[in-house]
Amino acid sequence: MASDAWLTLLAAAGAPASGVWREALKSCGTAEALVGSSQRALRALGLDEQSVAKLKAPDGAALGRSRVWLSAGRRRLVTYGGEHYPPLLAQLADAPLALWVEGENVALLSGAQLALVGSRNPTRGGRDNAEQFARYLAARGLTITSGLAIGIDGAGHRGALAEIGGTLAVLGGGLDSIYPREHTDLAAAIAERGLLVSEYAPGVEPHKAHFPQRNRIIAGLSLGTLVVEATRRSGSLITARLAADCGREVFAIPGSIHNPLARGCHFLIRGGAKLVEEAADVLVELAPQLKVDLATIEREREEPAAASTLVDAPEYRNLINLLGFDPRSIGDLAGDSGLTAAELSSMLLVLELEGFVEALPGGRYSRLRKRD
Amino acid sequence: MASDAWLTLLAAAGAPASGVWREALKSCGTAEALVGSSQRALRALGLDEQSVAKLKAPDGAALGRSRVWLSAGRRRLVTYGGEHYPPLLAQLADAPLALWVEGENVALLSGAQLALVGSRNPTRGGRDNAEQFARYLAARGLTITSGLAIGIDGAGHRGALAEIGGTLAVLGGGLDSIYPREHTDLAAAIAERGLLVSEYAPGVEPHKAHFPQRNRIIAGLSLGTLVVEATRRSGSLITARLAADCGREVFAIPGSIHNPLARGCHFLIRGGAKLVEEAADVLVELAPQLKVDLATIEREREEPAAASTLVDAPEYRNLINLLGFDPRSIGDLAGDSGLTAAELSSMLLVLELEGFVEALPGGRYSRLRKRD
Numbered sequence: 001m002a003s004d005a006w007l008t009l010l011a012a013a014g015a016p017a018s019g020v021w022r023e024a025l026k027s028c029g030t031a032e033a034l035v036g037s038s039q040r041a042l043r044a045l046g047l048d049e050q051s052v053a054k055l056k057a058p059d060g061a062a063l064g065r066s067r068v069w070l071s072a073g074r075r076r077l078v079t080y081g082g083e084h085y086p087p088l089l090a091q092l093a094d095a096p097l098a099l100w101v102e103g104e105n106v107a108l109l110s111g112a113q114l115a116l117v118g119s120r121n122p123t124r125g126g127r128d129n130a131e132q133f134a135r136y137l138a139a140r141g142l143t144i145t146s147g148l149a150i151g152i153d154g155a156g157h158r159g160a161l162a163e164i165g166g167t168l169a170v171l172g173g174g175l176d177s178i179y180p181r182e183h184t185d186l187a188a189a190i191a192e193r194g195l196l197v198s199e200y201a202p203g204v205e206p207h208k209a210h211f212p213q214r215n216r217i218i219a220g221l222s223l224g225t226l227v228v229e230a231t232r233r234s235g236s237l238i239t240a241r242l243a244a245d246c247g248r249e250v251f252a253i254p255g256s257i258h259n260p261l262a263r264g265c266h267f268l269i270r271g272g273a274k275l276v277e278e279a280a281d282v283l284v285e286l287a288p289q290l291k292v293d294l295a296t297i298e299r300e301r302e303e304p305a306a307a308s309t310l311v312d313a314p315e316y317r318n319l320i321n322l323l324g325f326d327p328r329s330i331g332d333l334a335g336d337s338g339l340t341a342a343e344l345s346s347m348l349l350v351l352e353l354e355g356f357v358e359a360l361p362g363g364r365y366s367r368l369r370k371r372d
Numbered sequence: 373m374a375s376d377a378w379l380t381l382l383a384a385a386g387a388p389a390s391g392v393w394r395e396a397l398k399s400c401g402t403a404e405a406l407v408g409s410s411q412r413a414l415r416a417l418g419l420d421e422q423s424v425a426k427l428k429a430p431d432g433a434a435l436g437r438s439r440v441w442l443s444a445g446r447r448r449l450v451t452y453g454g455e456h457y458p459p460l461l462a463q464l465a466d467a468p469l470a471l472w473v474e475g476e477n478v479a480l481l482s483g484a485q486l487a488l489v490g491s492r493n494p495t496r497g498g499r500d501n502a503e504q505f506a507r508y509l510a511a512r513g514l515t516i517t518s519g520l521a522i523g524i525d526g527a528g529h530r531g532a533l534a535e536i537g538g539t540l541a542v543l544g545g546g547l548d549s550i551y552p553r554e555h556t557d558l559a560a561a562i563a564e565r566g567l568l569v570s571e572y573a574p575g576v577e578p579h580k581a582h583f584p585q586r587n588r589i590i591a592g593l594s595l596g597t598l599v600v601e602a603t604r605r606s607g608s609l610i611t612a613r614l615a616a617d618c619g620r621e622v623f624a625i626p627g628s629i630h631n632p633l634a635r636g637c638h639f640l641i642r643g644g645a646k647l648v649e650e651a652a653d654v655l656v657e658l659a660p661q662l663k664v665d666l667a668t669i670e671r672e673r674e675e676p677a678a679a680s681t682l683v684d685a686p687e688y689r690n691l692i693n694l695l696g697f698d699p700r701s702i703g704d705l706a707g708d709s710g711l712t713a714a715e716l717s718s719m720l721l722v723l724e725l726e727g728f729v730e731a732l733p734g735g736r737y738s739r740l741r742k743r744d
Contacts, residue, residue, distance in 0.1 A: 094717070257625055350584055
């Protein structure tokens, strides 16, 4: 249960709290010690007059709202340095002092998460992609974290809820005012099976200006951020940028060059984001941090759409047969095949691109075992 | 005009000629000197018995075909080390010994070219993209080089012909047999306004196995290769690979993840190809090698689809006004604006992504002059 000291601290610090508060907390060790410090000691910790005054004469109404909100079931305050505080989020230079959390499954907070974000006005295709990626990844143990917004966010949450997997919604206001209203039912379903999370205390109205700060939490909680559809000016690009800034993976789904909602994704890909075509691509990249078996992922992947015709030609089949699993030079192969070096080099290039052959240093080639 | 020595040399060497022939030519200085060398000298140059025999007793029928073909108007043989041989192509380790060329405008061969390649079975959208990119770039002085194939190749040639710009088709057989037949009229139009080019002598039938070799010429002639639509197994990926191997730019147009013809492009982008959304993107990348004015390109670009709403909010406008063109720290700005450091950092991030603000080392920010 949240201590009065923590509620006092949060009421005084506001959200997002400036770094001075986090440093002061660290110096004192506990919220109790901080709140109990003398005014002189608080000033020495770097707090300004206004902050000291707020701490010494806390806003009773705010404290009351917090206590009332917390008194209902499956609600809690998760505090910096305390139990359930997500380790990935703690890595942020501007880690929140506390998270207000509502839901059955508080363990999701510290589990493996993928931020899935995008446009509030996606195309039908973008919405479907969001839902399908979320379903696939949630079914394989990744919690889908997003912002409860209309559009891609909602599709991501819903996709995850369609599976046994978890989902986590980070809000830009207190958890007593669900925004947007259209997602009241979705928020209730998330509280039932996943988690609602906010840095803002009960009573704080959701506000557009909170969204970039909220986005830093979405990015900070997650191993990576997947952007599904976004214009060049979308807030999703902020989430992606914050993810990259704290060393997390950024994934983006490409699209038609005539779709303005693909432009944000293309911008990210140009900047180094991983281009993903299938949900499995995300899993493969995150595999080192997850306990998933790469071989299983690969088996489940979609098969390539078209079969090769070129490699099925007899001259290619013959060359594959000539190639052993030990490296051979083009000179060797020329002798055995009757082909010129130029012909061989172009055929080997085809076979290499098809995955039948590996090019080795020194102009040698060896055969690869194909999966088919 | 092509000398008898060159015709003899090419009849003996075949196409693509192995590197021994090019080395022998370099050693002797001229085709005449090479053809006039003693058998002993030729062996010393590394030529095998069969090659020496062919050189000393050339195939009369092949020579005859070559002479007849060359006797018609606007046809010529462009030889390695000779006039009109394209400098970029000469950089290839396996540069062709000669090119058979037909068309009005031989200067195109050494001018700035972009290889535009892709699927033989593109979507309507892919075909339109190929044509539009080709039109835009041809109008700005880039010759569009491709393989005369059905699909993207054809659309690229046609797009270039629709403008004043030039286009160049590299064939996989002698120029006396235009392949594919459906493009006979297109080939005639290209000869009229651009160039038809082949490494293969008249009389050599087009063959699938020639295409990878032909693709190396397309890539080798060009400053860069643009892949418009291609499956993962497309020959266009070979062209792109060859372009990258000889240090040229590779460009790819992304597409829907559900379009199998975007997969080849996505594969290239993952491997480092430049993602392009507009033809101007190609021009910008090649600008250093072209005589084009970047400012003009930028002015002509499409405007971003959606205007920002967030940055138009009063708090952002105020912050922009507070920011000078000299760097300011968040601390300074906090004092002037009454915003917290956390609020400022998220607003500055938005402004940075929007191009209004530049983040500088040491956590300082300065305003950028926007174009609008």
